[in-house]
Structures are given as C-alpha cells and as structure tokens.
Amino acid sequence: xxxxxxxxxxxxxxxxxxxxxxxxxxxxxxxxxxxxxxxxxxxxxxxxxxxxxxxxxxxxxxxxxxxxxxxxxxxxxxxxxxxxxxxxxxxxxxxxxxxxxxxxxxxxxxxxxxxxxxxxxxxxxxxx
Amino acid sequence: xxxxxxxxxxxxxxxxxxxxxxxxxxxxxxxxxxxxxxxxxxxxxxxxxxxxxxxxxxxxxxxxxxxxxxxxxxxxxxxxxxxxxxxxxxxxxxxxxxxxxxxxxxxxxxxxxxxxxxxxxxxxxxxxxxxxxxxxxxxxxxxxxxxxxxxxxxxxxxxxxxxxxxxxxxxxxxxxxxxxxxxxxxxxxxxxxxx
Numbered sequence: 579x580x581x582x583x584x585x586x587x588x589x590x591x592x593x594x595x596x597x598x599x600x601x602x603x604x605x606x607x608x609x610x611x612x613x614x615x616x617x618x619x620x621x622x623x624x625x626x627x628x629x630x631x632x633x634x635x636x637x638x639x640x641x642x643x644x645x646x647x648x649x650x651x652x653x654x655x656x657x658x659x660x661x662x663x664x665x666x667x668x669x670x671x672x673x674x675x676x677x678x679x680x681x682x683x684x685x686x687x688x689x690x691x692x693x694x695x696x697x698x699x700x701x702x703x704x705x706x
Numbered sequence: 707x708x709x710x711x712x713x714x715x716x717x718x719x720x721x722x723x724x725x726x727x728x729x730x731x732x733x734x735x736x737x738x739x740x741x742x743x744x745x746x747x748x749x750x751x752x753x754x755x756x757x758x759x760x761x762x763x764x765x766x767x768x769x770x771x772x773x774x775x776x777x778x779x780x781x782x783x784x785x786x787x788x789x790x791x792x793x794x795x796x797x798x799x800x801x802x803x804x805x806x807x808x809x810x811x812x813x814x815x816x817x818x819x820x821x822x823x824x825x826x827x828x829x830x831x832x833x834x835x836x837x838x839x840x841x842x843x844x845x846x847x848x849x850x851x852x853x854x855x856x857x858x859x860x861x862x863x864x865x866x867x868x869x870x871x872x873x874x875x876x877x878x879x880x881x882x883x884x885x886x887x888x889x890x891x892x893x894x895x896x897x898x899x900x901x
Contacts, residue, residue: 581722581882585708588877611715634709658715 586632590655598637600625600675601668601688606639606652607660618660621650624688627674640678642686647679667691710874710884720874720884723804725899727790727881731767731775744781746791748896749773774896793881796873796901803869806890806897811862815839820856866890 598604605622623641626649630636633655640649652659668688678686709719732745749772753761756771764771767788785791796802816822816839826835839858843851868889875884889897 581724581880582708584880585722585877585882585884589708589710609715632708653709653711653717655711656715656717657711 582632589633593655595654595662596664598625598662598664598667600627600673601670602664603666603668603688604639605663605665606650607662608652608656609658609660622665623648623650624668624675624678626676626678642682647682667693707888708884712874718874718886719888720886721889723883723885723889723897723899725793725796725881725883727792729767729769729772729790730785730787731764731769731772733787734777742780744778744783744785745775746778747772747775776898792878793876793883794878796876796883796899798873798876800873800901801870802873802885803867803900804871804885804889804897805865805867805900806895808862808864808866808890809892810860813859814861815858816856819858819861822856 602625603623604625605620607618607620609616610619621639621641623639626638626640628635628637635654636651637654638649638651640647642648667690669691670688675688678688707719707721709717711717726748728746728748730744731747734741734743734745736742747764747769751771751773753771756764760775761771769788783791783795811818815837817824817837822839824836825838825840826832828836839856842855842857868887871889872886873883874886877883883899885899891897
C-alpha cells in the first residue's frame with residue numbers, strides 16, 4: 579500500500595478545481611481531439627457520484643438532453659479536463675444519487691443549498 | 707494496480723512493481739561451475755530466519771540476508787559480486803516479460819478450470835448437469851481414460867510468463883516501475899521481469 583500511495587502522490591498533480599460533491603451542478607470543459615485539431619466542449623449537469631481515491635478517482639455527471647438522460651464519467655486527473663465550473667451546490671442527503679435515474683421532471687430536481695457568504699452565527703439567526 | 711494518463715490522453719491500467727535493488731550474490735562461470743549464471747537476491751530477511759549457510763553466503767557478497775535468491779542463466783548484465791541491480795536497467799516504453807506464480811483457486815470444476823461450457827439445458831426437466839464435464843471417453847474400447855483428460859482439480863499457483871508488457875513509467879528514487887496491464891500473482895508476490 580505504501581507503493582500505491584507513493585505512486586498516486588507522484589501522478590496526481592495539483593488541480594485547481596472548485597470543491598464539488600454529489601448533487602452539485604457543474605460544467606466540465608473538456609478537450610476533444612479531432613484529427614489533429616483540438617477544441618473544447620462543455621458538459622453541464624448534476625454530479626451523481628464521486629468515486630475512487632488517488633490517481634484513479636472519477637466522478638459522474640448526469641444531464642437531460644432532448645428528454646433523454648445522458649451520463650458521462652470523468653477521471654478527475656484526466657489531462658483532457660480543461661476546467662470545471664461550479665454552478666450550484668445542491669442540498670442532498672446521499673453520497674450517490676442513483677435515485678435520480680428513475681425520476682424525471684419536477685421530482686428530479688435538486689434543491690439548492692443556500693449559504694450566507696461571510697455570515698457569522700448572529701447574522702444567521704437574524705436572517706431567520 | 708493503478709492507472710496513468712498517457713501523452714495521447716488515454717488512460718492505461720498498470721501494475722506497480724518494486725524492481726530492485728537486487729544484489730549479485732554469486733557469479734557462476736563455465737570454469738568453476740560448468741555454466742554461466744548470475745545469482746541475484748532481493749528483499750530483506752531477518753538473520754534469525756535465515757540458515758547459517760545462507761547468512762555466510764550473503765556475507766561473501768558483503769550484504770545482509772535476503773528473502774529470495776534467483777539464478778539467471780546466460781545473463782547479459784555485467785555486475786560484480788556485491789553490486790546491486792536497480793530499476794534503471796529498464797527504459798520507458800520497453801517491452802518486457804513478467805514471470806510469476808498465479809493466484810491459487812483451489813479445487814475447481816471443468817467450467818472454470820478448462821473453459822468447458824457444461825452439459826445440457828437449464829430447463830426441460832434437466833437438473834444438476836449445467837456444469838458437468840460430459841463424457842470422458844469410450845467404454846469397452848479403450849476401457850481406460852486417456853492421459854491428460856481435462857477434469858476437475860486444483861487450479862492456480864502455476865508459473866506463467868506474460869510476454870510483451872510495456873514499461874510505462876520508472877521512478878528511480880524508490881525503484882518502482884509501472885508496467886501496463888496485470889501480472890501474475892497476488893498483491894506483494896515476487897515476480898521476475900525479463901527484458
């Protein structure tokens with residue numbers, strides 16, 4: 579295990595992505611190579627899960643495209659990921675949101691987690 | 707195992723192997739032993755768990771007791787007694803073979819052990835035949851079962867050699883190398899890498 583930890587430390591460079599978890603709505607900008615041309619395509623959807631540790635960690639993003647559910651899995655340390663933008667953080671009670679697959683329309687929505695930026699305890703009470 | 711991203715962006719599964727240092731513990735020559743060979747040793751062992759004969763054998767090469775000793779016939783590596791071989795004999799992108807002992811599977815039937823497909827159907831009144839070996843030969847002639855007939859039995863713990871595996875990356879500071887794909891044996895087992 580010591581060897582695995584060492585190799586993962588070597589392979590996982592510093593990535594400047596925002597912190598995100600299951601339930602968050604993100605946009606992944608990833609590189610596509612067509613012939614010898616490279617362009618960037620984006621994929622916007624909800625994060626269903628984050629899976630794995632170290633260099634092999636991945637996350638799954640789900641979106642509804644033309645009424646059809648589309649899921650895409652990205653390795654976090656893939657060099658093909660250009661950037662990740664956090665659009666909304668969702669309020670969910672599970673780490674894996676597979677239940678979203680059976681739902682559609684209104685019931686497939688995720689509530690947004692609202693946070694008071696820079697608010698202390700007193701301010702939070704006042705806000706209530 | 708782990709995975710690594712190649713320059714073309716593809717993810718490759720690879721195995722982490724601690725490749726050395728292997729100490730040269732004896733050099734056999736045609737004059738003294740009748741054949742050419744290089745004896746190498748790997749892994750630390752306790753003195754109390756090593757026989758006195760081996761402790762002295764290692765002392766001759768001015769090294770500490772080692773876990774495994776292996777003889778390489780007609781080896782092209784030019785090292786003197788007591789010198790160690792590190793992962794730096796490999797280069798990235800090179801093809802190597804890995805020799806190891808596979809995981810033991812215990813007593814297994816013919817479906818798992820030899821890839822038979824079983825007998826009969828699951829329905830139409832049949833039962834207990836779906837993983838059976840079927841016929842093992844004639845009756846009155848030849849009145850025996852031919853040698854080498856594939857049957858159920860102990861599976862695994864065989865020495866196998868996997869050829870043409872690629873050295874993906876080398877970490878000289880810790881003697882670790884990454885080899886594409888899987889190698890025989892369980893985690894922590896000892897393998898021989900040939901280039």
